Amino acid sequence: MAAIVLFSVAIGLMGFSLAGYGSNALDLAPIYNGNIISVTNTAATLPGIFGPLLIGYITRNSSSIQNWMIVFGIAAGIAWFGALMNLWLTSGEIQPWGRLTYMKNTNTTNSVTTDNGAPKFQNIITNQNDNQ
Incomplete structure (x- = not known):
């Protein structure tokens, strides 16, 4: 039951990220906002394509709790890695290549x-x- 509650809270809080990445692309390069969003959305779609393949491989013999712990551990690791890279590399400053002069x-x-x-x-x- 606790896993369901935590998962529901996590999915609900993911909505806050939408405001961040959408406005950050506009901050970086207003004239290339559409291009930036299309590239980042393409990259964000890849886990949705390859995730089921990985889950199927991990749980191919048994759908045990241990296998699902591995699946959620990988998902949590990817989420933490993305969050740390975002904190470390993301800027809100307009880029020189993103200005219309x-x-x-x-x-x-x-x-x-x-x-x-x-x-x-x-x-x-x-x-x-x-x-x-």
Whole structure:
């Protein structure tokens, strides 16, 4: 009975992690938030794919308490490893590669407005004016 209660509490508390990893990707690189979430979700799906295979291998001969203790021990070890790596490696600071920077007009001979006075947009990727 205690195992069921502890397991239920653990699953309930896992909801707090959703707010952490979702907002952390936005903190790291706002313009690449979708890419970061897709890569991390792909990595997070792998235990769901390979976990049943491992459990089937461990409990292939007997579904005894000892075998299930091994299964839950492995799961707890993976969870602790992930938590410690998160505490050690995770940052909430925006990364230099995650910023959208706007280029300044380096061509001083051309005006930055069109003939009708509307602003002329630069190509951000190549930093070239429209008329070059």
